[in-house]
Amino acid sequence: MQHHRILSFTAQTFTLSLFFVSVFNLALSGQAQEMRQLSELFALCGRGISFTALGELLVLSFLISIARAIWFSQTILKNMLMRNRITLMLISVFVMAGTCSALFGWFPLHLWQAWLGFMFSFATATAVSFTAMLCRTQIESRKYQRKLHLFQKSSERKGDDIDGQQDD
Amino acid sequence: MKIHIIQDEHITEPEITIVCREISEEIRSILATAQCKDNKLTGIKDGQIFILHYDDIIYIDTADKRIFIYTHDEVYETQLRLYELEAQLPITDFFRANKSCIVGIQHIRAIKADIDGRLLLTMDTGDKLWVSRQYAVAFRKKIGM
Numbered sequence: 134m135q136h137h138r139i140l141s142f143t144a145q146t147f148t149l150s151l152f153f154v155s156v157f158n159l160a161l162s163g164q165a166q167e168m169r170q171l172s173e174l175f176a177l178c179g180r181g182i183s184f185t186a187l188g189e190l191l192v193l194s195f196l197i198s199i200a201r202a203i204w205f206s207q208t209i210l211k212n213m214l215m216r217n218r219i220t221l222m223l224i225s226v227f228v229m230a231g232t233c234s235a236l237f238g239w240f241p242l243h244l245w246q247a248w249l250g251f252m253f254s255f256a257t258a259t260a261v262s263f264t265a266m267l268c269r270t271q272i273e274s275r276k277y278q279r280k281l282h283l284f285q286k287s288s289e290r291k292g293d294d295i296d297g298q299q300d301d
Numbered sequence: 302m303k304i305h306i307i308q309d310e311h312i313t314e315p316e317i318t319i320v321c322r323e324i325s326e327e328i329r330s331i332l333a334t335a336q337c338k339d340n341k342l343t344g345i346k347d348g349q350i351f352i353l354h355y356d357d358i359i360y361i362d363t364a365d366k367r368i369f370i371y372t373h374d375e376v377y378e379t380q381l382r383l384y385e386l387e388a389q390l391p392i393t394d395f396f397r398a399n400k401s402c403i404v405g406i407q408h409i410r411a412i413k414a415d416i417d418g419r420l421l422l423t424m425d426t427g428d429k430l431w432v433s434r435q436y437a438v439a440f441r442k443k444i445g446m
Contacts, residue, residue: 205417207434215417266416273414276446281412284444288393288407 139198146194153258154182154190171247173238189237193229200225227255302327324350329380342386344370344377351377355394359408359424361386363401373426396440398422399433406443 154174161168161175168175176183182190203209204222231251234240240247321328332343332350340355357372363383370377379386387395387403398404404422411423420432420440432440 215415218417270414270416274412277412277414277420277444280444280446281406281409285407285409 139195139202142198142201143191143194146197147191149258149262150190150194151182151187153254154186157254158182172240174240186237189233189239193233196229196233197226200229223259226259230255324380340391342370342379342381342389344379346375346377351375353377355390355405356407358390358395358405359426360398360405360428360430361403362430371426371428396443397436398430398440399436402430404430404432 158175158177158181165175169177173189174182174186176186201222204218204225210218234251235242240251242248319328319331342353342355342358343350344353345351353370353372359371359373361368361370361379361383363369368379368381368383368386370379381389383401383403387397390403394407395403395405404424408425409422410425413421413423415421418434418437420437422430422432424430
């Protein structure tokens with residue numbers, strides 16, 4: 134079950150990261166030549182994402198999923214507050230994304246503009262993830278409310294039927 | 302223990318009166334058995350024992366290793382353990398929300414999913430109770446999700 138969750142979350146994270154890289158790829162296609170020299174992630178800038186970059190993004194997605202499984206586990210960390218879990222998760226993602234960037238040459242580490250871009254991307258990805266999570270819980274809440282209401286109605290009816298039989 | 306049985310053809314509903322110095326384990330057991338037959342529980346408040354119908358129970362919670370029964374207006378203490386209450390109460394109307402709490406489903410006013418898989422219940426009384434992730438699974442099945 135845990136393996137299934139990790140793989141599922143890896144797929145979600147991978148899809149999201151591909152989306153972001155594709156958007157950047159399209160947005161920066163005008164400076165394709167320059168981007169190819171600056172970043173391994175944009176080696177095929179304007180023409181797609183290289184297999185190497187796909188593999189690197191998959192590695193990062195998998196690492197993020199492992200971190201998520203650890204920080205949000207109720208068996209490994211039983212009594213940790215949710216806000217602490219989220220904080221640790223964000224720090225882990227930031228550190229792992231930074232490390233992968235340095236290892237895989239996603240951006241030149243000596244350029245402050247590149248770091249600014251990295252921070253901006255991280256903040257945007259975090260904001261999008263949280264918004265998606267909040268939307269999902271709101272949809273879930275509405276579904277719970279609807280199902281509960283139906284359950285309460287059906288239980289009431291059963292109770293009334295039994296009372297009616299007893300009165301008879 | 303002395304047992305007196307008085308038969309009277311004019312009595313419409315059987316009545317049990319227990320006269321004792323204190324409520325012992327034996328008496329608690331007799332009470333629990335008698336209540337089971339009638340969809341009722343007993344709760345203690347200000348030293349008096351009250352009969353509570355299942356329909357009136359909003360939730361049952363634990364505090365300082367004592368078990369309390371919450372109705373719309375009052376809070377009663379019970380000598381029964383949580384697992385005994387769980388076994389006695391009808392599973393269609395009640396469910397275990399977490400390690401220390403049993404909730405009356407008909408008295409849930411609102412339900413909200415949390416990002417960590419827990420559920421926040423708002424009861425008819427306005428009290429808020431958490432359904433832990435462990436018990437949320439069974440609850441989901443119960444309401445057909």
